[in-house]
Amino acid sequence: MDFKKEFISELEKTIDGVISYDNLVKMIEKPKHDNLGDLAFPCFELAKHYRKSPIIIAEEIVQEMDVSTFERVESVGGYVNVFLNKEKVSQEVLTNILNEKNQYGYSGIAEGKTMTIDYSSPNIAKPFSMGHLRSTVIGNSLALIAEKQGYRVIRINHLGDWGTQFGKLIVAYQKWGNEKKVKESPISELLALYIKFHEEAEKDSTLNDQGREAFKRLENGEREAIQLWRWFRDESLKEFNKIYELLGIRFDSYHGEAFYNDKMDRVVDILAEKNLLIESEGATVVKLEGYPPCLIKKRDGTTLYATRDLAAAIYRQENYHFDQSLYVVGHEQSLHFKQLFAVLKKMDCDWQEGMAHIPFGMILKDGKKMSTRKGKIVLLEEVIQEAVQLAVKNIEGKNPNLLEKEEIAKQVGIGAIIFHDLKNYRLNDIEFSLEDMLTFEGETGPYVQYTHARATSLLRKGEFQPDSSTVVKLKDEEAWPVIKLLNQFPDSIAKALAEYDPSQIAKLLLELSKAFNKYYATVKILTDDQKQQRLTLVYTVKIVLKEGLRLLGMKAPTEM
């Protein structure tokens, strides 16, 4: 519900069109402190126009305004502060949620539009690191949020399954590899080979050349190279799928870089046709204004990351006809995406307007980037194990009779990890800290889940039956902040999508949880006198918490 509009239309009558409707919308704000009201209008702009003190203007507006639709209106220090009619607003907000249920917050603004989201995209033959977790979790949440606004979403896992690194790996395997060992624990053995390769290459620089040659054999489709590559890929994918299953994440496409191998000649042809290709130091590049040139082909004729991304972009447009195409990829690749979009623009692909890089900060270890090559890496699977174990321990201490302990511990432990990643602005770097990630108190995922479980428990004990004809007259002071936050949920979803920022939702859920827990602590809910009304509030809180958690990719256990 947009109660701003009522305020504005009353306001407009008093200021003779000095400020346009659209500007008024922007100027209305939330007072910093609850005791100042629910909405505020600052009169400082008007002071210039009327050449009067804002304090006097505010007082005059209050005098002239029809305040009957509000609880009260007052002028304080140059502001017109409005206190909404709590009963009316409560009734509207709760009835609305009661009717819409988990559809609450849906807006059809993107109905009929298609969005592709490229996220997760781990590298084959390397462990799934904490860094990939960010892309996975942010991308997944953005996909859910986009769907909530009506988008048809195509989830793409652009696997890093091609490139010189596989040449290196093939060389390493042929020199030092052992089939049996790789079969036993593929990822860690392949990683060990990869690390060894880089160690040896420091002593013997010809190894890097050998790696490039091996990749060339791969690109040319040589049988032995292809067989090894396919084997590495299959084994890796098996491992990744375990993690996706734990996180409850799925994709519509697993087309990785290799998939575009036979689609790159066409890209190069188009570039040549448009006279965009230039020879430079033996390589083939596209010159760009304002950015360094984009490398299309190496001296030895093999392709690069950018070439494959061009092919992928064109493929996605031709197959999905996307209106928007997001790339949830680390901030360190910002330049690459600027170049990519610029090249597409030069190719007259006007649909590139809909493409966007959604960068995020890095997970640092001791203030530095983690490097796979040096084996400085934290494994996601181990972190998940620890989180789940800690959740089990908590359940045994706090709720030993709980059924399905294992399943709930999984939901809570993983919830803690996901929420920890999503609650802050995505561009912030995160210093890796197991301790922070495994905290279950305060502003955490389990705190929100716990609040949901509490709400559910009340509904169960009170044998609540939702009834949209309930007349909600909540006299409790503490209910009001809860209702205001429930009302903000649709806005926070819209903002999360507009800014590609799931933390907007996480923050709202925290605020709502805090307000509800305060309500819970001060108001006795299961009493005879306002039980149905109070439980209706509890029920709507439960709906919003559950739906909000879902949009973050988290489960909402009913008990914990």
Added chain:
RNA sequence: GUCCCAGUAGCUCAGCAGGAUAGAGCAACAGCCUUCUAAGCUGUGGGUCGGGAGUUCGAAUCUCUCCUGGGACGCCA
């Protein structure tokens, strides 16, 4: 050297299409379970919003500049 991020309480962060006394959580300390799940609630202490200049009636928020940290800068992805 050039470009991109970021710098707010001891720690982690909110707030940033300018607005009222800069807010949370953690940690510390003090309280609250014979009553709806204490993974909770209440209270206390804690700040030159990196420094400086500018725009403005008004700047944590916008501009410039400097400092600090991180990242990226043609044959990796």
